[in-house]
Amino acid sequence: MSGATTLSLRKASKVYAGATILQSIDLDVQEGEFISLLGPSGCGKTTTLNIIAGFVRPDEGEVLIGGQCVNDVPPYQRNLGMVFQGHALFPHLTCFDNVAFGLRMRNLDEATIRARVAQALDLVRLNGFDERFPRQLSGGQQQRVGLARALVIEPRVLLLDEPLSNLDAKLRRAMQSELRAIHTKTGTTMIYVTHDQEEALTLSDRVAVMNAGRIEQLDTPEGIYRHPRTRFVADFIGSSAFLRGEVGEKRSDSILVRIGEAGYVAVPHYHQIAQGSAVHLGIRSDQIRIDTGATASSPELSLQGRIVDRAFAGSVSHITIELTDRQTIVVHLSNPPDDAIPGAAVHLGGAVANWMVLP
Amino acid sequence: MKLSVIPLLAWITYAIIVVPIIMVLGASFTETRFITFPPAGFTLDWYSAAIADRALMGGLWLSTTVALASVLISVCLGTAAALYLSRPRAFLRGLLSSFFLAPLNVPSVMTAFALLLAFTQWHLINWYGLVIAHVILTLPYIVRSVLVSLAGQDQSIERAASILGASPFRVFWLITLPLIRPGVLAGATFAFLISFNNVPVSVFISTPGSAPLPVVLFNRMQWLAEPSVAAAAALTIVATITVMLILEQRFSIYRSMFR
Numbered sequence: 254m255s256g257a258t259t260l261s262l263r264k265a266s267k268v269y270a271g272a273t274i275l276q277s278i279d280l281d282v283q284e285g286e287f288i289s290l291l292g293p294s295g296c297g298k299t300t301t302l303n304i305i306a307g308f309v310r311p312d313e314g315e316v317l318i319g320g321q322c323v324n325d326v327p328p329y330q331r332n333l334g335m336v337f338q339g340h341a342l343f344p345h346l347t348c349f350d351n352v353a354f355g356l357r358m359r360n361l362d363e364a365t366i367r368a369r370v371a372q373a374l375d376l377v378r379l380n381g382f383d384e385r386f387p388r389q390l391s392g393g394q395q396q397r398v399g400l401a402r403a404l405v406i407e408p409r410v411l412l413l414d415e416p417l418s419n420l421d422a423k424l425r426r427a428m429q430s431e432l433r434a435i436h437t438k439t440g441t442t443m444i445y446v447t448h449d450q451e452e453a454l455t456l457s458d459r460v461a462v463m464n465a466g467r468i469e470q471l472d473t474p475e476g477i478y479r480h481p482r483t484r485f486v487a488d489f490i491g492s493s494a495f496l497r498g499e500v501g502e503k504r505s506d507s508i509l510v511r512i513g514e515a516g517y518v519a520v521p522h523y524h525q526i527a528q529g530s531a532v533h534l535g536i537r538s539d540q541i542r543i544d545t546g547a548t549a550s551s552p553e554l555s556l557q558g559r560i561v562d563r564a565f566a567g568s569v570s571h572i573t574i575e576l577t578d579r580q581t582i583v584v585h586l587s588n589p590p591d592d593a594i595p596g597a598a599v600h601l602g603g604a605v606a607n608w609m610v611l612p
Numbered sequence: 613m614k615l616s617v618i619p620l621l622a623w624i625t626y627a628i629i630v631v632p633i634i635m636v637l638g639a640s641f642t643e644t645r646f647i648t649f650p651p652a653g654f655t656l657d658w659y660s661a662a663i664a665d666r667a668l669m670g671g672l673w674l675s676t677t678v679a680l681a682s683v684l685i686s687v688c689l690g691t692a693a694a695l696y697l698s699r700p701r702a703f704l705r706g707l708l709s710s711f712f713l714a715p716l717n718v719p720s721v722m723t724a725f726a727l728l729l730a731f732t733q734w735h736l737i738n739w740y741g742l743v744i745a746h747v748i749l750t751l752p753y754i755v756r757s758v759l760v761s762l763a764g765q766d767q768s769i770e771r772a773a774s775i776l777g778a779s780p781f782r783v784f785w786l787i788t789l790p791l792i793r794p795g796v797l798a799g800a801t802f803a804f805l806i807s808f809n810n811v812p813v814s815v816f817i818s819t820p821g822s823a824p825l826p827v828v829l830f831n832r833m834q835w836l837a838e839p840s841v842a843a844a845a846a847l848t849i850v851a852t853i854t855v856m857l858i859l860e861q862r863f864s865i866y867r868s869m870f871r
Contacts, residue, residue, distance in 0.1 A: 307775075341772040
């Protein structure tokens with residue numbers, strides 16, 4: 254990574270038939286970076302990609318590639334690569350001709366085309382498939398041809414629009430690691446659209462979590478996971494429990510937040526919250542600990558409640574707990590104690606550092 | 613033996629289609645001076661008579677040139693119209709598409725009457741008038757078949773070509789056109805047959821001296837029912853069926869018309 258900005262969006266907005274699809278998106282993608290646009294369907298991630306590609310014109314704002322505004326540059330002059338959800342191979346052309354298409358559009362000589370197509374097919378491990386037609390390939394092979402076709406032109410940025418969502422789970426994981434390897438090998442800047450959080454977290458250098466036409470948070474996968482800045486991000490990434498409380502005593506190393514009659518929670522001291530104000534707290538469902546003993550075994554287990562449900566879900570069990578102040582949270586435990594059954598009274602809580610304060 | 617109704621009905625249907633053709637073919641071999649079936653005797657004289665008949669051959673030539681010219685024009689206009697109508701935000705898209713996709717049920721005699729009124733004033737009761745009339749007749753078939761083949765296309769295929777560096781013209785020429793070619797061919801074939809066999813419109817827009825083949829045959833059958841008429845009809849039937857079989861073999865045109 255050289256640190257240079259390859260692509261930027263400046264206050265890009267889009268309205269379709271009165272509905273706001275994108276609200277003033279700002280994004281800077283560094284050279285060689287793998288960045289994911291992650292969000293539920295309808296959040297504007299695909300529109301963002303189409304604006305970068307030039308298929309959709311932003312109503313306001315600019316797209317900059319290498320510092321130059323490309324708003325008026327048509328897609329075929331942007332020198333970008335794109336991999337589509339439905340792979341979009343040319344059905345009447347062979348693998349070779351599919352991959353060669355972009356090179357032919359650049360009027361390269363046949364010998365160069367031959368060499369570069371062979372290299373690209375080699376990169377996606379499809380050598381020897383030159384003369385096959387797309388309909389003669391499996392779904393995974395078709396998507397690899399799509400990848401080779403987009404990479405062979407050495408694009409400024411490679412755009413990937415949910416490229417793996419049509420593949421089954423096993424193949425998807427194999428393709429993820431292959432994509433990761435190709436990114437390392439080629440160093441191509443990639444923008445990856447997905448609604449699959451695990452995919453985004455595994456693949457990306459940075460993740461932009463989108464919701465309702467905005468970027469809610471742009472951070473490293475770990476930053477997104479550990480320090481979500483909004484309730485939407487905390488809820489969308491991983492599984493979290495949320496509580497309402499009132500800010501109480503501030504100590505040197507923590508702030509106490511009172512959760513009604515259920516007890517209190519200690520959150521990190523650096524949060525800017527005023528004493529007496531109402532706040533929302535969040536914590537990862539798998540970072541809550543419980544204790545069924547008569548007294549709390551640790552000062553962290555400072556909340557009280559009663560188990561109302563216990564459900565087995567494979568690697569973890571989902572334990573639903575009603576706190577004494579009637580708020581309900583769901584805890585994921587890999588080894589729940591045997592006596593953690595509906596009706597049992599419990600102490601629960603989590604480490605200070607694991608509590609998130611959300612707006 | 614078990615008697616099943618469906619195959620029986622199927623055979624009756626085939627017979628209804630095939631029997632008239634067999635009758636025309638049979639009648640063309642008769643030795644009598646009038647059309648009769650079964651034929652009395654066997655001769656090929658009526659075929660040489662038909663080929664020597666200047667009115668029949670003139671009609672055949674006129675029908676062929678009108679059909680070729682009108683199909684060429686229809687293919688260009690109809691393909692363009694279908695490409696436009698397939699866009700999500702085309703003007704009156706739903707209305708126009710269903711108009712073209714629905715069976716065409718304006719009686720062609722009415723169309724012909726309207727054209728006669730207009731073309732008489734514009735001095736178009738000639739070859740050009742026939743071509744224009746046949747373009748009007750055949751256009752919906754082209755639009756229909758191209759729309760059907762466009763409906764099965766993934767829009768992102770054209771986008772893929774575009775982002776790989778193909779200008780809109782190259783996208784159309786290298787990607788869109790090859791993908792809709794079966795639809796264009798199927799439409800063109802049906803358009804040709806519709807033009808070549810049309811009587812109700814052609815009969816209004818032609819003069820007794822220069823009429824397309826079906827009109828000549830129609831007139832002859834009313835006044836002079838010689839077996840040479842059957843011979844001319846037999847020739848065109850055989851030619852048509854041969855062309856259709858070849859096109860079907862090569863391009864499966866029926867599938868792209870009716871899938």
